[in-house]
Amino acid sequence: MQTQQTDQFSLTDCRFCSLVSKASGEDPIGTAGTYDYWLIMEIPQPWPQEIFYENPTIKPLISLFQEVEEQGINIRPMLIAPDSEYSHPGFTRVLYYYRPAKLFSQFEKQEFVVPEEKATVLVTAILKQLMQQPNDLSQFQEYEQQTSHIRELMVCTHAQVDLACGRFGNPIYRRLRKEYAPVSQGKLRVWQTTHFGGHQFAPTLADLPQGCFWGHLEPEALNLLVNRNGSVSGLRQFYRGWAGLSKFEQIAEREIWMQLGWTWLNYLKSGQVVAKQEVSQGEDEDWAEVQIDFAVPDKSLLGAYKARVEACDRVISALNSAKEMQLKAVKQYRVSSLIKVE
Known part of the structure; x- marks a missing residue:
């Protein structure tokens, strides 16, 4: 963690893990759960x-x-x-x-x-x-x-698991519930949820049926997240990943999304890790090569992206909120190569 960032608050006084994560510049990408x-x-x-x-x-x-x-x-x-x-x-x-x-x-x-x-x-x-x-x-x-047309925004407010989710999740939940759900003409519901992982990124949100995860959310990002009426680059720093992919695949998928914009969310897709560094149990890899296969909705166009993901930095994060923080160095990644193949 850089000196100028830690000077903003005392780690012994800060109870919230998400403040430590955010101050250190931890990138939330690749931290979404992978679910079927x-x-x-x-x-x-x-x-x-x-x-x-x-x-x-x-x-x-x-x-x-x-x-x-x-x-x-x-x-x-x-x-x-x-x-x-x-x-x-x-x-x-x-x-x-x-x-x-x-x-x-x-x-x-x-x-x-x-x-x-x-x-x-x-x-x-x-x-x-x-x-x-x-x-x-x-x-x-x-x-x-018959509610397949309804989008569900799930905001973690489970303070009993981690204080950060209550402290930062509740304001985001209330704003979404009061300002966005009522004007959606029945197409959006907003819920408080129990913990679904990643409280160091509080406020954190799951967007269904899409399956996108978000973290470190700021009020000014909500309009773009809900209405999707601006540049996707404004959401880059908040994106934890898509639940249909695993960690390194999620990191690559964000880069594709940044290039293609909102239409990418409608593409059919799947991913696979083609190769990655061999490491001891409990250690994080320095690199991985992945492939993201895709099809447009009517399947008239099929293709794939091949990407190499590499570690580029380490930052300090706190995995739980507490009076005395237990800090951990966390690897950060970037996409060093992204190639479209037909």
């Missing part, structure tokens, strides 16, 4: 730190979630707080997103609003379906909602 599925359920606040192990609705599902993950299925469980406008007393909302194909641009969605007593049964059926076990979702057909 999302399972999101309404659960009223307050949310203790171990909400998934303590809440009576969710606790019976823990072993099933573990079984799903043991089978190598990338799923992101999340909780959202009921909203006075969106939610229905006595009912629980369940959002289920899934990757529709190898090449894709956004996740497909099923939404259910079920009586509270049926929420655990529904989630159990979905998880068993993922593991290709006998199940029956037809009993929930009457509760399914």
Whole structure:
């Protein structure tokens, strides 16, 4: 961390990891989770730190979630707080997103609003379906909602996991909820969520069904993020990556997005790491070579980008908020080569 940056505050006085990350200039790209599925359920606040192990609705599902993950299925469980406008007393909302194909641009969605007593049964059926076990979702057909046209912005405000998410997530959530959702003509909902990783980048946000992650968000970036009516370069510093790709693929994908602009988000895409440095367990690679395959929505044009990603710097970050910071050096990366191949 550079001297002039650390002089802005005392590390012993600063409780928030995201302030340390931001002051050091840590780039959030490549830190989005990589998922094929999302399972999101309404659960009223307050949310203790171990909400998934303590809440009576969710606790019976823990072993099933573990079984799903043991089978190598990338799923992101999340909780959202009921909203006075969106939610229905006595009912629980369940959002289920899934990757529709190898090449894709956004996740497909099923939404259910079920009586509270049926929420655990529904989630159990979905998880068993993922593991290709006998199940029956037809009993929930009457509760399914036709909301595929609705964009969901998920803002982490889970202060019990990390103070930064409460301190910085809540103002961003309130602004999005009060200023942007009401004028969207029913096409945008904004939710408070439990932790989904990366609190050193608070305020952090997941944008569904697209699956883009954002961090270190500033109020002045919200109009561009929501309305997509300006240069994409204005969002570069806030982009954590797309959930359809892994770390090095995400870093390369941002560079392509910066070149092509908003239309890139509609391209069908997938990625693979072609080669990378061999390192000891727990160490981060210095370089990787990746390929991002793409197709325009009607598949009339197919192609790929090949990129080399290289470490270019180290900065100091704090992975958790605390009175006395535990600091860690984090590698930063750049795309040193990006070539389009047909």
